[in-house]
Amino acid sequence: GAVVSQHPSRVICKSGTSVKIECRSLDFQATTMFWYRQFPKQSLMLMATSNEGSKATYEQGVEKDKFLINHASLTLSTLTVTSAHPEDSSFYICSARPSYLAVLKNEQYFGPGTRLTVT
Amino acid sequence: QQQVKQSPQSLIVQKGGISIINCAYENTAFDYFPWYQQFPGKGPALLIAIRPDVSEKKEGRFTISFNKSAKQFSLHIMDSQPGDSATYFCAASVPGGSNYKLTFGKGTLLTVNP
Numbered sequence: 144g145a146v147v148s149q150h151p152s153r154v155i156c157k158s159g160t161s162v163k164i165e166c167r168s169l170d171f172q173a174t175t176m177f178w179y180r181q182f183p184k185q186s187l188m189l190m191a192t193s194n195e196g197s198k199a200t201y202e203q204g205v206e207k208d209k210f211l212i213n214h215a216s217l218t219l220s221t222l223t224v225t226s227a228h229p230e231d232s233s234f235y236i237c238s239a240r241p242s243y244l245a246v247l248k249n250e251q252y253f254g255p256g257t258r259l260t261v262t
Numbered sequence: 263q264q265q266v267k268q269s270p271q272s273l274i275v276q277k278g279g280i281s282i283i284n285c286a287y288e289n290t291a292f293d294y295f296p297w298y299q300q301f302p303g304k305g306p307a308l309l310i311a312i313r314p315d316v317s318e319k320k321e322g323r324f325t326i327s328f329n330k331s332a333k334q335f336s337l338h339i340m341d342s343q344p345g346d347s348a349t350y351f352c353a354a355s356v357p358g359g360s361n362y363k364l365t366f367g368k369g370t371l372l373t374v375n376p
Contacts, residue, residue, distance in 0.1 A: 149305075175362055186351060186368045187306070236305045240362050249294045249355045249362045253305035 146170055147239050149254035156227055157262055163223045164257045166237030172217035173239035177251065178210070181234045193220045217242065227261040234258055265289050266354050268367025275374050281339040283370045285352035288333065292354040296364070297326065297337045300349045309350075310337070342374045 146169040156162045166176060174195050179187040191201045191212050199212035209231075211223040220239075224231055238251040267286045275281045285295075294313055298306035312319045312326040312335065319326045325338040339346055349371050353364040 147305075177363070184369075184371075186366045189363060192363060234303075238305075238364075246357075249357070249364070250296070250308065250311065251362070251364060252308060253298070256303070256305045258303070 145241065145250075145252040147237065147252050147254040149235075149237060149257050151257060152255060153258045153260075155260045155262060158228055159226055161223055161225045162227055162259060163221055164235055164237075164259070166220045166222070166239070166254050168218045168239040168241075168252075171239075172242040173220075174217065174242045175240045176214060176220040177238045177240075178212060178220070178222050179236045179238065181236060181256075183234075187236065190222075224259065227259070229261045232259055232261045265365045266352060266367045268352050268370060270370060271368070272371040273373070275342045275372065277342065277344060277374055277376050279342050279374075281342045281346065281372055281374070282336055283350055283352070283372070284334065284336045285354075285367050286332075286334045287354050287365075289354070289356070289365075290333070291356045292365075293357040294355045295326070295328065295335050296353050297324075298351045298353065300351065300369075306351060339372075342372075344374045344376050347372055347374050 148167045150165045176193045178190045190205045191199045193199045193212050193214040195214045201207045214220040236256040238253045296311035297309045299309045300306040310321050310324045323340045328335045349369045351369045352367040
């Protein structure tokens with residue numbers, strides 16, 4: 144159980160275009176999902192917290208107009224990188240916290256990641 | 263300010279040996295301490311987690327030791343195997359706070375030699 148998928152696993156796009164990444168919780172509902180960015184040999188950097196039915200909360204320094212997050216259902220969150228540039232090339236990973244968890248419990252399950260390359 | 267400090271940055275262990283990775287935290291409000299395992303090109307996988315009301319938790323070859331007074335916790339991998347070679351991240355979060363954000367350590371690259 145507790146499986147999270149991401150699509151696509153890899154994407155190459157041209158500079159100036161937009162790309163959408165999907166994150167799905169396959170066997171549980173997730174009120175809260177998270178989007179991370181990871182550079183090679185570095186830790187995960189939280190970009191934003193996505194709550195179903197409300198606006199995402201972005202971390203300091205993350206451009207909300209560039210990284211659009213939509214959490215329209217309890218099993219799907221999307222990250223759209225708008226007007227992508229080569230410096231946006233990175234490994235993007237989502238995680239999901241099951242809604243069935245008690246308030247003080249915080250298990251999060253990660254997706255397999257999406258490798259974005261902007262040329 | 264890095265709230266979770268992880269060491270060592272890299273670790274080489276012989277097959278069958280014990281791998282030990284340490285983390286120290288500063289925020290005494292942290293209440294949940296998971297460890298994640300990440301293979302190259304993959305997302306992190308939840309390995310084991312502990313809450314501060316216990317000092318140790320064991321799941322198979324993986325054990326978390328927790329020292330609340332020292333604000334430290336560690337991951338022990340017994341009988342390490344080449345398949346354990348991966349990057350390990352410790353993390354911590356405040357109960358129900360800040361929308362359940364996890365604060366991650368910088369990671370430890372574990373190599374288990376055959």
